Amino acid sequence: MTLLDIVKKLLGRQQSSALKARERLQLVLAHDRTDLSSDLLQKMRKEILEVVSKYVEIDLEEGAVSLETEDRMTALVANLPIKRSLPINETEGEVSKE
Amino acid sequence: MATNTRIILICSGKGGVGKTTLTANLGIALAREGTKTVVLDADFGLRNLDLLLGLENRIIYTAQEVLEETCRLDQALVKHKQEPNLALLPAGNPRMLDWLKPDDMQRIVKMLENDFEYVLIDCPAGVEEGFKNAVSATKEAIVVTNPEVSAVRDADRVIGLLNTNGVKPVQLVLNRVRPKMIANQEMLSVEDVTDILALPLLGLVLEDEEVIVSTNRGEPLTLSNVNSPASICYSNIAKRLKGEDIPLIDPAKSGSSLKNKFMRLMQTKIF
Numbered sequence: 005m006t007l008l009d010i011v012k013k014l015l016g017r018q019q020s021s022a023l024k025a026r027e028r029l030q031l032v033l034a035h036d037r038t039d040l041s042s043d044l045l046q047k048m049r050k051e052i053l054e055v056v057s058k059y060v061e062i063d064l065e066e067g068a069v070s071l072e073t074e075d076r077m078t079a080l081v082a083n084l085p086i087k088r089s090l091p092i093n094e095t096e097g098e099v100s101k102e
Numbered sequence: 103m104a105t106n107t108r109i110i111l112i113c114s115g116k117g118g119v120g121k122t123t124l125t126a127n128l129g130i131a132l133a134r135e136g137t138k139t140v141v142l143d144a145d146f147g148l149r150n151l152d153l154l155l156g157l158e159n160r161i162i163y164t165a166q167e168v169l170e171e172t173c174r175l176d177q178a179l180v181k182h183k184q185e186p187n188l189a190l191l192p193a194g195n196p197r198m199l200d201w202l203k204p205d206d207m208q209r210i211v212k213m214l215e216n217d218f219e220y221v222l223i224d225c226p227a228g229v230e231e232g233f234k235n236a237v238s239a240t241k242e243a244i245v246v247t248n249p250e251v252s253a254v255r256d257a258d259r260v261i262g263l264l265n266t267n268g269v270k271p272v273q274l275v276l277n278r279v280r281p282k283m284i285a286n287q288e289m290l291s292v293e294d295v296t297d298i299l300a301l302p303l304l305g306l307v308l309e310d311e312e313v314i315v316s317t318n319r320g321e322p323l324t325l326s327n328v329n330s331p332a333s334i335c336y337s338n339i340a341k342r343l344k345g346e347d348i349p350l351i352d353p354a355k356s357g358s359s360l361k362n363k364f365m366r367l368m369q370t371k372i373f
């Protein structure tokens with residue numbers, strides 16, 4: 005994000021096409037580099053959320069699991085806002101249900 | 103026999119980004135500095151390197167006859183008249199594609215290694231057989247790309263393949279850079295592309311109409327003493343390749359008018 009991008013945002017203008025290009029490339033390359041289909045990613049996201057919500061109550065609306073890439077390294081990044089941790093017995097109950 | 107010959111593949115993934123133009127200009131620029139250089143046209147399907155060098159009428163034999171052993175290597179090499187340090191090994195018939203194997207490419211390069219300090223291989227577009235054959239014969243690579251999403255994406259794919267094949271070093275040339283568009287943030291900046299691809303930048307080449315004029319004539323820009331913007335860029339790349347420390351021109355810093363200064367301020371990265 006550059007100064008110009010911020011000024012454009014304040015003026016309600018479209019973001020610059022270079023920024024758009026950068027964002028789109030970063031996303032598409034993260035996928036290209038791991039060779040993960042969006043189907044698989046979706047499935048993985050669902051399972052990760054399931055596992056995490058056994059232990060803590062998370063904000064499913066805000067939660068995001070995505071691929072990010074930097075320096076040719078791709079990372080799976082989960083950003084899951086925690087509402088509260090579940091009481092011990094409740095977690096155990098959840099786990100033993102398996 | 104182990105030689106110190108630099109064998110450099112010039113590749114891109116996407117077609118039409120400027121591989122052949124770079125190969126021709128680098129070849130001439132290196133030869134002008136007294137370096138014995140050969141350019142090898144590995145684009146057997148759509149050969150063009152002969153045309154850009156103005157050597158199309160002087161081809162008698164090609165890589166094909168050399169491989170079939172119906173002629174000697176020196177008979178097939180076309181020496182450049184003005185820059186005799188440069189030779190071209192022309193691509194053979196497109197039907198070569200049917201039988202050419204990585205082994206064949208390696209054999210050709212081995213032969214060239216003995217007589218030259220630099221072997222520049224002009225790679226075909228794509229990541230299929232032609233690319234794989236060429237990769238198998240190289241030591242290092244230059245990836246050419248343009249500041250456009252599709253070219254950068256394809257370059258990334260190629261870089262991945264070069265890495266898995268142990269090609270090293272791999273350096274980047276960013277071609278067709280337009281400073282004005284970058285200043286207006288309507289084009290990916292040099293930094294954007296090097297960040298995304300995480301490759302060291304060997305150089306950038308400005309968009310320049312003279313490139314087309316020079317291809318019309320079959321005289322690469324680096325052949326003439328008149329310096330057009332792209333010509334300076336190509337010469338700088340040749341010098342850096344030889345290890346000279348030539349600073350990169352910063353397209354954003356061209357022009358010192360108030361407007362330019364303001365546009366530069368606006369490009370300050372906030373986060």
Ligand SMILES: Nc1ncnc2c1ncn2[C@@H]1O[C@H](COP(=O)(O)OP(=O)(O)OP(=O)(O)O)[C@@H](O)[C@H]1O
Pocket residue numbers: 114116117118119120121122123124145150226227277278279307308309310311313314317332
């Ligand atoms: N810096 C430049 N400024 C202006 N035009 C350029 C520049 N570089 C290359 N071009 C033009 O782009 C076109 C493609 O160039 P070139 O043939 O070198 O690409 P290529 O990557 O070898 O293509 P192919 O994948 O088909 O082999 C040509 O018309 C050339 O004149």
Ligand SMILES: [Mg+2]
Pocket residue numbers: 121122123145150224
């Ligand atoms: Mg070409």
